[in-house]
Amino acid sequence: MDEAVADCVALLGTVVDRDWQAARAGRLEWSCHETAVHIASDLVSYAGQLAGRAQDGYVPFDITLDEGTGNAGLLDVIRTTGALLAAAVRTAPPGARAFHPYPFRSADREGFAAMGVAEVLLHTHDIAEGLGVPHEPPAGLCSFVLTRLFPHVRPGPTPWPTLLWATGRGELPGRAPVTAWRWCNAPVLPTDRLVLQSVTPAAAMELAAGDDGGFTWVEGGPVEGTRMGSTLVVKQYEEGVLRPEWGMYALVRREDGRAVGAMGFHGIPDEDGRVEVGYDLVPGARGRGYATEALRALSAWALAQDGVTAVLAVVERSNVPSQNVVARAGFTRVADDEEQFLYELRTPWG
Template identity: 45%
Template sequence: MRRQAEQDAATPGPVTADDLDRAVQLALAALRDAPPEAWDANAGTLEWDCWETVEHLADDLFAYAAQLGPRKPPLDDEVPFVWESRRPGGPSNAIHANRSAGPAGLLQVLEASGALLIAMVRTTPETVRAYHGFGISDPEGFAAMGVVETLVHTYDLADGLGLGKGPDSAWSPPADVCARVLHRLFPDVPSGHEPWPTLLWATGRGELPGHDRRASWRWYGEPRG
C-alpha cells in the first residue's frame, strides 16, 4: 500500500482540457489588469513586445488545434498554413490581432484560439496522433503543450507589462497544473522542487537550487507509456 501511494504521488495524472481552460482563463484575468500603454514593452527577456507575444501564444494554441483537426492528422509535418512576421525579428504567425480593437480585442483573439484547442482536446479520441517538432503527440500532449505555452508566456508578459516579477508577480499558476505538465512533457527535470519554479527552470526562465540555468531546452511530446 505504501509503495502504491508513493507511485500515485509521483504520477500527478493526465493533463486535461480542463487544465488548459483553467490556464487560459487565469492568464486572461491577469493580463486584463495591464495598463494600455504597456503593450509595446518587451515581454520579459523575449525580443518580442507584449502585443506580439500574445499573438504568438494565440498562434500556438490555434496551430495545436489545427494539427488535430484533419481526419488523418499529419505525422511528418505541420498543417501548411502561411506563417508571416509583421517585422524583422517578430514572431512568424498565422494569427494576428486587429490593432484597432485594442488590448481587449487582442485578449479576445487569445481566448478564441484557446477555445479551439480546448474543444479539439475534448473531442479528439486519445488514440489520435499528430506531428509536432518535439515528438508525434496525442491530444493530451497538445493540451500540455498549450498549457506550458500559456503559463510561461504569461510569465514573460507579466514582467513586460509591469505586473511584477518573481515572488512579487501577479502571475503564479496552480501547482497541480504545473505538476501535470512537467510529468507529461519534461521527464528529464529533477524532482523534489516546487512545480512552478521547476517549470520556469525547465523552460530556461528561472533558477533551481543545485542546477545550472538552462541555455537551451525542449519538451518531449510523445505519449508516455
C-alpha cells in the same frame, strides 16, 4: 486548457491599459504584444494540427489580427483560440496523434493540451514580467506540464519555479542554469495489432497508486508487474534519470483501444550498449502473440539506436510461456543460474 487560459486572461486583463507594444516580454526578444499574439497563434496551430490529424508537418496557416485590435481584443483572441484547442482535445479519440517535431515527430491529445498549457503559462509569465506584475499560476497546471512534457527533469520543491528553471526562466538552488531546452512528448511504437504507448510519469504515478493510468484495460488489468514497472518509472522520474523512450510502454490493442499489458526497459543502455527489457500481459490477453509482436518491435527499435549492442531479457526457469515469447522474438539463451535464464538479441528483427 480552460483553466490556464482563464488565469492568463484574468491576469493580463488587469493591465490592458498599458502599452504592450513598448514593453519587452521578460527575457524574450519580443514585445509583450508580440508575445500575446504568439500565444494565440500557437493555440490555434495546435488545435489545427490535432483536429486535422496532420501527419507530415505543420498545417500552413496562421492568424492575423484586424487592424487596430487593442489589448482587450487580443485577450479575446487568446480566449477564443484556447477554446478551440480545448474543443479539439475533448473531441479527439484517445489514440489520435498529429505532427509535432519534438522529439518523436508526433503528439497525442494530452500532449497537445500540455503544450498549449505550457505556451499559456510561460508566455503569460513573460508578459507579466515585462509589465512588472506578479504571476504564479495554479500548481496543478504546472505539475501537469512537467509530468507530461518534462519527464527528463527532476522535480523540484515546487512545480512553478521548477518549470521556470526547466525553460531557462529562473534558477533553482543546486542546479546549473538552463540555456537550451526542449520539451519531450511521449513516444509511441506501432505494430500490426498494437500501439506501444509510452507511460508518462503522471500515468505511472496513477498506476503505482492502484489506478488505471488513463488507459482502458481489458478485464483483469493492469496486473501487478505493470504496477511494479510503474513504480520504477516514478523512481527514475524523481531521480531525474528517466528517459521516456527507455521507459515503460502500455500495449494498446488497435481494434478496441484497450491495454492488454506493458513492456519496457529497466533503464537506459549501459556503457557496453546493453539494455534489459521486461514485460507482462493481462492473463485474458495471453496466448495470442501480443507479447511476441511487441517484443519484436521494441527490440528492433532499440537495436536501431546509436550505441546499442544488445537487448537482454531475464526469464525465470519456471516461466515457460515467457521463454517461448523471447525465443519467437529471436532471442538466444546465453547464460543461466539456478533460478533464471538470460536471453540476448544482438541483431535487428527481420
